[in-house]
Amino acid sequence: MDSDQGLPLPQRYWAIVVVALGITLAVLDGAIANVALPTIARNLSATPASSIWVVNAYQLAVTISLLPLASLGDRIRYRRVYLGGLALFTLSSLGCALSGSLVALTLARVVQGFGAAGIMSVNTAIVRIIYPQKQLGRGVSINATVVAISSVIGPTVASGVLSVASWPWLFAINVPIGLAALAIGMKSLPRTPGHRQPYDYVSAVLNALFFGIAIVAVDGLGHGEHRPFVIAEFIATGVIGTIFVRRQLNQSAPLLPVDLLRIPVFALSIGTSVCSFCAQMLAFVSLPFLLQDSFGMSQVQTGFLMTPWPFVIVFVAPLAGVLSDRYPAGLLGGIGLAVLTVGLVLLATVGGHPGAFDISWRMAICGLGFGLFQSPNNRQMLSSAPRHRSGGASGMLGTARLTGQTLGAALVALIFGVEPHRGPLIALGVAAVFSAAAAVVSMLRLASKQSVEAA
Incomplete structure (x- = not known):
């Protein structure tokens, strides 16, 4: 197989189905656990504070293992790491469903987090092999679209399952999906050469x-x-x-890819990603407080009003992926993040008594901007790294996202602690600052000679 031509059809389609299923499981599981947390706490007789570890244990396990598993993928093949992560995720999902105590559930969630890291650490590296170089943007956009769809339906899936079954079924439904993805993946995922350098x-x-x-x-x-x-x-x-x-x-092939960070366009893409996801998390965490506490919306109304953001991404991300195969990512990302900045400013200045339409179209603008930025940025991160370091680039992509999200959530907590009454509006203002900074960093890529990608 020519590494620049991608997989032949129909193998390409089956392989991307496996990647999409894995990402869906990992993203859905995070959203489902958040929504079900009060129910799980009551059922296991746990305090709300201690039950938070059901979410934190998963996120922590993912974050600390992304780069090690990405580096391992460069050595032993991305296919092995991905399928191993998927198998571990599926098995630990069964463990979560069978847990009878908070401790058992938390431990199972740690293992599940390691499995999710195996999936997320090399998924974009696999996409780079699945698709021809000239169609890489389209392949990368599929990940962004799947993440957006999973984010939209996550709370709905959790509510639907809990309305007819107990919380263990939230994790049990992962098992048949994971087994199906494993069966397809064994036949369709590409086999790539690794390297024999010792693991650090x-x-x-x-x-x-x-x-x-x-x-x-x-x-x-x-x-x-x-x-x-x-x-x-x-x-x-x-x-x-x-x-x-x-x-x-x-190190010649370091676990933390400092060699890739010496590539200007790669480093700028990482900076753009961290700032943009920080802005997104600042908004996502603060908006429910603004809508419910300041505007008197119900939980159902809040969920409905926040839907336009990810909903628009579902449609914009594929278009942005196609555009990224033709136009510089620095330009597309800069425009998208500028649009996101405008949307965040409009939300922060919406006034004291906004209607549903006033909030919805502002959310849609944010989704338009974020969707236009994400696929081109991810494509450039991958394509600016040498092909044999695709695992390291994929791991850094996920690490940058998680770093930005963690920083954004912490900043919201800090802002709310200092200014509890005006906290949501201040957080949206800070989000706009981070988004504007990301737009500037994105545009800086246009000045780099390495920002021009091969067709």
Whole structure:
């Protein structure tokens, strides 16, 4: 198989179905767990505070293992890591469904997070092999579309299942889907050569410590934990991070791809991604408080009014993917993020008594901007890295997204702690600042000679 020509038809279609199913499971599971958390807490006789670990354990496991698994994929083949992650996710979903206590469920969610990381760490690297280079934007846009659709239907699926069955079925439904994806994936996912360089286990441990402590520190800052503990966590993060990065500088295929960060367009794409997802999370977390506490909307109304954002992405992302095969990602991303900035400013200045239409069309503008940015940005991140480092690029793509989301959620908590009454509006203003910064960083890619991609 010519690596630049992609998979032959119909194998290409079956392979992208497997990738889409895996991403759907990983994204849906996060959304479902969030919605079902109160029900799970009551059923397991757990406090609301302790039940949060059902969500946090999953996110933490994903974050600390993305880069190690991406690096492993470069060595032992992306197919093996993806199918292994999918198998682990499916098996641990059964474990979640059979859990009889909060501790058992939390442990199963940790394992499930590692499985999800296996899926997410190399999924875009696999897409790069599935599609020809000239159609890579279309392939990458499928991931963005699937994520958007899963985000839209996640709360609805959770509510629908809980209306007819108990919460364990939320996890049990993953099992038949996962088994079907595994069966198809065994036959259709591409076989790619790896390399024989030894795996750096010390770096994998340093990576886990760095990201794990960093997330705890940022979360502690946002939730007002004791300052000495937070300061100590940040110091530990800095020390471990320094050791981690210095170790990577001496590696020919580092776990943290510092060699890829030397490519200007790749580094700028990572910066764009972190800032944009930070802006998105600032908005997503603060908007329910604005709609319910400030405007008196119900939970159902809030969910309905927030739907236009991901709903528009479903239609814009495929178009943006096609455009990214023809036009520079720096330009498309800059325009999209500028539109997102306008939408966020419009939401922050909507006034004291807005109607449903006033909010909905502003949400749609945000979705239009974010959808126009995401696929071209992801395409450029992949295509600017050497093909044999696609796993590292894919891992950095996911890490940048999670870093931005974590920072955004922590900033919302910090803003709400300082200014509880005007917090949602301030958070939307800060989101607009991050979005504008991302637009500027995106446009900087146009000045790089490496921003011109081969057709």
